[in-house]
């Protein structure tokens with residue numbers, strides 16, 4: 078297989094921009110084509126690199142074709158015309174999944190059947206066989222219709238990219254690894270700065286931060302569906318893994334901390350950190366949030382506290398959030414990043430966020446609140462935040478904010494991403510400020526991944 082492919086990185090709604098920046102950092106030119114879908118053109122080697130390196134994406138697909146269709150004849154003919162035989166061997170298995178939104182071809186099972194039939198006929202003719210036993214490598218096909226536009230894709234990933242391989246035991250309400258990584262990538266944290274997750278649970282945020290800080294490819298230790306495909310040279314995977322091993326940094330300059338009151342969760346966290354290869358970079362200890370303090374300056378809190386979604390927990394969570402101003406005021410020079418679905422979060426902490434971003438934790442719609450502390454005095458990272466006009470500390474508890482209902486009545490503005498506070502002195506696109514160098518905008522050839530202090 079030669080030439081450029083159309084590849085799609087899929088992502089949870091709200092993370093498209095994060096994935097786009099990751100792809101830019103890898104040297105590709107991404108374009109968001111639909112909610113949750115980022116298209117990029119690249120050579121076949123990009124399948125291995127994207128699967129290995131993308132932290133916030135769900136999977137990497139090959140877009141076989143996209144075309145309008147309102148009848149099954151067109152769907153069959155266009156599907157049959159594609160070079161499926163270049164991807165699927167005579168023994169390959171190719172389950173076809175489907176979805177249809179706002180399209181005349183609304184029967185998903187019928188679309189799946191037509192596509193399957195067209196691929197079967199193509200493979201029989203192209204491979205010169207009469208039967209296809211489908212006992213070989215799995216090459217999952219999807220037929221997706223949106224407003225009468227068909228997109229046919231092959232899934233190169235297999236189990237979703239959030240399955241890094243290190244989380245073998247399940248904690249209570251863990252974040253998906255992809256979301257935890259996105260929270261880190263959206264922050265101004267750099268490996269030179271302290272990082273604490275005071276509600277760490279099974280440790281997903283500190284572990285993902287450890288991987289980010291050490292520039293470790295999150296997919297290095299797991300297999301991918303396309304590795305078994307006859308169409309992709311195993312050398313591409315070997316090369317991508319070699320590159321990933323070469324680029325990992327040996328250790329972090331500052332240890333990341335995760336604390337929690339649940340000892341069982343902390344044991345899981347320690348085990349998972351070990352599995353992920355970051356146990357020397359991340360420490361976990363038992364501590365109540367209310368006791369949080371630090372002698373260090375210019376750190377970051379990145380956290381996912383309890384939300385109180387279930388009845389019976391709401392009052393406890395409210396009481397917990399009301400302790401936040403006192404605790405966070407102790408960390409005067411720190412930046413704070415909090416993911417929660419609680420509608421009155423800003424009111425309870427008495428501080429308007431510099432920036433809010435709508436993100437989904439599974440099916441729960443959350444907001445990622447970003448409170449930017451002052452910029453560290455002597456930047457050591459290659460790419461630093463733009464200079465602050467003046468160091469302004471978040472003064473939790475100082476701002477009176479109306480509750481969610483009042484806010485809704487006052488303003489119906491619910492954009493998914495909103496730069497808010499007039500006191501914000503950092504730009505409204507932190508990742509971009511943090512990660513771009515002039516060259517990242519001209520990705521004509523693949524670049525060596527150099528994550529987060531640098532590039533994703």
Ligand SMILES: C[S@@+](CC[C@H](N)C(=O)[O-])C[C@H]1O[C@@H](n2cnc3c(N)ncnc32)[C@H](O)[C@@H]1O
Pocket residue numbers: 248249250251252253275276277278279280281282336337338339342364365366367381382383384397
């Ligand atoms: C939503 S879970 C965090 C899940 C975590 N992000 C993960 O991926 O596993 C919230 C965590 O807050 C912890 N927690 C609740 N109250 C606490 C408190 N007062 N101090 C410290 N931890 C607390 C719970 O034990 C729970 O592990």
